[in-house]
Amino acid sequence: MxxxxxLTKRYGDKVAVDDLSFTVNPGRVTGFLGPNGAGKSTTMRMMLGLDNPTRGSVTIGGKRYTELHxxxxxxxxxxxxxxxxxNRSARAHLSWMAKSNKISPKRVDxxxxxxxxxxxxxxxxxxxxxGMSQRLGIASALLGDPEVLLFDEPVNGLDPEGILWIRKFMQRLADEGRxxxxxxxxxSEMALxxxxLVVIGKGKLISQSTTEEFVARATDSxxxxxxxxxxxLRPALEDIGATVTESDGGLLVSGASSDKIGELAMENRVTLHELAPQQGSLEQAFMQITGDSVEYHTDIDTADAAAASAAATN
Structure with a gap:
C-alpha cells in the first residue's frame, strides 16, 4: 500500500505538489493521471526518496522509502x-542491481x-x-519480486504487441495482490x-475513484x-423530458435510462432493434474534469478536443 x-513540494516560489493526499491499495492497477506540469513525476520521485517533500509524507507499506533496508x-x-x-549489457546492469540488494543471481535470468x-x-x-530499454526498465523493477510497483509511462516505445503484453502483465501483477x-x-490505454484512478492538476488532488465512476461522473450517459x-417512440421520450437526437439511422437519448426507454417502447407498442447504453470515454472525462488545471493551453478548447476524441474513437 x-x-x-x-504531500507538498516547493521549488522556490513554485509549488509543484500542493497538500496532496491519496492511497494506492493492493490488488488493482491504479492509474496516475494529470495534465503536463501537474506534479506527477515530482510525486513519484518523492515516493522513491529522490526528492524530499517540503511538507507531508509518503510511505510504502508504512515506511518511507529511505527506511527500507x-x-x-x-x-x-x-x-x-x-x-x-x-556500455553495460542488460545482464551486467541487472546483476549489479541484484548484488546491491542481495538478490539471487538466478533472478536476473x-x-x-x-x-x-x-x-x-x-x-x-x-x-x-x-522499446527494448523499456523492457529492461521493467525487468529492473521486477528484479526484487516486490509487492509494490511504480511505472512512469511504461508503454513508451513499445509496439502494439508490447503494449498488450505490459497491460496484461500489470493486471496479472495486481491479481497476485501487488x-x-x-x-x-x-x-485510451489507461481506460483498458x-x-x-488518482487524478491531479496543478499539484492538487482532483479525484480518486474507480475508472468507471470517474467517467460516469464527468460525462453524460x-x-x-x-x-x-x-x-x-420519439414523442413519448420527449414527453418525459428526455433529450433526443438523430444518429446513424437511430436515436441517441439522454435523460432516460435504458430500462425506462424499454418500458416506454412496450407501452407504445414499439419494436426495438437496439437499446444500447453509450458511456463517454476516459479521454472526454479527463479533459472535462482537468480543463481548469492545464498549465499550457492550445487554441483548441475542451469541447472541441472532446469532439475530436470521440470522432477518433468512432
Whole structure:
C-alpha cells in the first residue's frame, strides 16, 4: 500500500505538489493521471526518496522509502528507461542491481526471460531501441519480486504487441495482490488497464475513484435506440423530458435510462432493434474534469478536443 499525506513540494516560489493526499491499495492497477506540469513525476520521485517533500509524507507499506533496508525487494520502479550505463549489457546492469540488494543471481535470468530480453542479454544497453530499454526498465523493477510497483509511462516505445503484453502483465501483477501504480499520458490505454484512478492538476488532488465512476461522473450517459417505429417512440421520450437526437439511422437519448426507454417502447407498442447504453470515454472525462488545471493551453478548447476524441474513437 502507498499512502501520501499532505504531500507538498516547493521549488522556490513554485509549488509543484500542493497538500496532496491519496492511497494506492493492493490488488488493482491504479492509474496516475494529470495534465503536463501537474506534479506527477515530482510525486513519484518523492515516493522513491529522490526528492524530499517540503511538507507531508509518503510511505510504502508504512515506511518511507529511505527506511527500507533492501528497497528493491519491497518496491520496483521504472521512472526513466534510459538511465542505464550505455556500455553495460542488460545482464551486467541487472546483476549489479541484484548484488546491491542481495538478490539471487538466478533472478536476473528470470526477469530477462519475463520481459523477452534473453537473446540480447549480453548486448550493450546503449544500442537498445526505446522499446527494448523499456523492457529492461521493467525487468529492473521486477528484479526484487516486490509487492509494490511504480511505472512512469511504461508503454513508451513499445509496439502494439508490447503494449498488450505490459497491460496484461500489470493486471496479472495486481491479481497476485501487488500494488501497481502507473502514470501514463495514453488515456485510451489507461481506460483498458487501470481499475482505479488518482487524478491531479496543478499539484492538487482532483479525484480518486474507480475508472468507471470517474467517467460516469464527468460525462453524460446516453442510450442508442434503433427501431422501425421511431416516429412513435420519439414523442413519448420527449414527453418525459428526455433529450433526443438523430444518429446513424437511430436515436441517441439522454435523460432516460435504458430500462425506462424499454418500458416506454412496450407501452407504445414499439419494436426495438437496439437499446444500447453509450458511456463517454476516459479521454472526454479527463479533459472535462482537468480543463481548469492545464498549465499550457492550445487554441483548441475542451469541447472541441472532446469532439475530436470521440470522432477518433468512432
Amino acid at each position: 502507498i499512502e501520501a499525506q499532505g 533492501h528497497p528493491l525487494r519491497t518496491v520496483g520502479a521504472l521512472l526513466e528507461a534510459r538511465w542505464v550505463h550505455p 528470470e526477469v530477462l526471460d519475463i520481459v523477452g530480453l534473453t537473446e540480447v542479454a549480453g548486448k550493450r544497453a546503449g544500442g537498445f531501441s526505446l 500494488t501497481v501504480f502507473v502514470s501514463s499520458h495514453l488515456l 488497464t487501470a481499475t482505479e 446516453t442510450v442508442k435506440v434503433r427501431s422501425p417505429q421511431l416516429d412513435r
